[in-house]
Amino acid sequence: MSAQYFQRFQYLDELIRKKATGPPKQLARRFGVSERTVYEYINVLRDLGAEISYCNTSESYYYKQRGEFCFQFRKIK
Structure with a gap:
């Protein structure tokens, strides 16, 4: 997998x-x-635990709960 995939x-x-x-x-x-x-x-994000729905009015996907994914390596000090 390339970095572009995660981006x-x-x-x-x-x-x-x-x-x-x-x-x-x-x-x-x-x-x-x-x-x-x-x-x-969208299903990959759901498999990772995100509750995602689609709003027909705003024509957008949205998270049912606030949260975000972090797809970067972070050093631990």
Whole structure:
């Protein structure tokens, strides 16, 4: 897996936290992937414990509870 793979999830996490994903088709274009791949990305985040829903009114995914993912290595002192 490349760093770009994790950067996509980091960016997706940011968009979900901001409730700014747009509809799945638009999100797929933004990432340059298929709509099916977007659903797979969302399911990966769900498998990691995130409760994610979709709002038809705002046309965005959102977290049911506040939280965020950290996809970077952090040194422990």
